[in-house]
Amino acid sequence: DVKVTQSSRYLVKRTGEKVFLECVQDMDHENMFWYRQDPGLGLRLIYFSYDVKMKEKGDIPEGYSVSREKKERFSLILESASTNQTSMYLCASSYPGQFNEQFFGPGTRLTVL
Amino acid sequence: GQNIDQPTEMTATEGAIVQINCTYQTSGFNGLFWYQQHAGEAPTFLSYNVLDGLEEKGRFSSFLSRSKGYSYLLLKELQMKDSASYLCASRGLGGATNKLIFGTGTLLAVQP
Numbered sequence: 001d002v003k004v005t006q007s008s009r010y011l012v013k014r015t016g017e018k019v020f021l022e023c024v025q026d027m028d029h030e031n032m033f034w035y036r037q038d039p040g041l042g043l044r045l046i047y048f049s050y051d052v053k054m055k056e057k058g059d060i061p062e063g064y065s066v067s068r069e070k071k072e073r074f075s076l077i078l079e080s081a082s083t084n085q086t087s088m089y090l091c092a093s094s095y096p097g098q099f100n101e102q103f104f105g106p107g108t109r110l111t112v113l
Numbered sequence: 114g115q116n117i118d119q120p121t122e123m124t125a126t127e128g129a130i131v132q133i134n135c136t137y138q139t140s141g142f143n144g145l146f147w148y149q150q151h152a153g154e155a156p157t158f159l160s161y162n163v164l165d166g167l168e169e170k171g172r173f174s175s176f177l178s179r180s181k182g183y184s185y186l187l188l189k190e191l192q193m194k195d196s197a198s199y200l201c202a203s204r205g206l207g208g209a210t211n212k213l214i215f216g217t218g219t220l221l222a223v224q225p
Contacts, residue, residue, distance in 0.1 A: 004155075035215075042117075042217035043156075043200065058212075090155065101146065102213065104155035 003027070004105035006091055012111045019078040021108050023091030031094045032074035033102065034058075034066060036087040043090065049074055050096065081112045115139045117216035119201050124222045125191055133186045133219045135201035144204040145177050145184045146213060151197045159186070159199075188221075196223045 007022035025032065033048040035058075045058030047066040055066050063085060067075045074093075078085055088109050092102040116138045125131040137145065144163040148156035162168055162177035162184060174187040188195055198220045202213040 040217060043202075043215040045212065045214075048212065101158035101161065104157070106155050 004091055004093055004103050006089075006105040006108050008108050009106060010109050010111075012113065013078075013081050014113050015082060017078075017081050017112075019081050019110065019112075021076040021078075021089055021091075021110070023074045023076070023093075023105055024072055025074075025091075025093040025103070025105075026072065027093060027095075027103065028071065029093035029103075030071070030096050031100075031102075032068065033092040033094075034064075034074065034076045035090045035092065036060070037090055037107070038087050046076065081110075083112050086110060086112045115203070115205070115214050117201055117203055117214055119199075119216040119219045121217070122220045122222070124224060125188075127191055127193060127223055127225050129191050130187065130189050131191060131221065133188075133199050133201075133221065135184045135186070135216060137182050137184070137201070137203045137214075137216075139203045139205050139214060141205045142179065142182075142203060145175075146202040146204065147173075147175050147184075147186045148200040148202065149197050150200060150218065156200055191223050193223050193225070196221060 004025045034046045035043045037043050049055045049068040065077045090107045091105040094100045094102045119135045147159040150156040160175040167176045172189045177184045198218040200218045201216040
């Protein structure tokens with residue numbers, strides 16, 4: 001059974017803290033993605049990676065960075081958390097190619113105070 | 114530009130049929146996905162269309178018209194467990210990365 005796991009379901013941080021969100025997949029997928037989901041805005045792509053050490057900006061990369069040192073792990077980093085980064089963060093992974101669905105993790109609800 | 118439109122909310126009755134529409138305007142098109150997301154859970158894949166026409170999968174069907182930039186998800190014999198948000202997503206051109214643009218989702222409430 002395919003599996004994408006995220007390090008925390010709920011996280012509370014303070015403004016200015018450095019925050020790490022971890023995502024691990026066990027499907028040997030090349031592609032990995034980080035989204036945030038907000039009411040009325042839907043899922044928005046922050047960053048994605050199509051190979052180890054490779055990354056590309058999504059639609060809203062400002063305030064975020066990512067790291068992919070191993071194929072199965074993709075980390076999202078908030079260098080200095082701000083209240084407007086309070087959101088649900090979803091990680092996904094997929095094989096490359098035209099038709100390949102993305103498999104999502106359960107999400108991390110981050111609150112920045 | 115890239116834009117996906119779908120209704121915000123819909124209500125339907127258990128046992129009935131409901132159609133959730135999605136229109137898209139994307140720079141390049143390479144497929145249309147539908148995902149289901151129950152409250153507090155991860156989105157899960159429902160269907161994929163890349164050619165015009167209807168794809169049927171049990172109680173769920175999805176339709177695509179590329180010339181009209183239009184898709185719909187049809188749910189038959191509605192059950193209470195179908196109450197969820199339904200996300201339409203367009204895949205643009207761009208090779209292997211499978212990047213998707215998501216709509217804001219349609220929250221479906223199934224009533225007894």
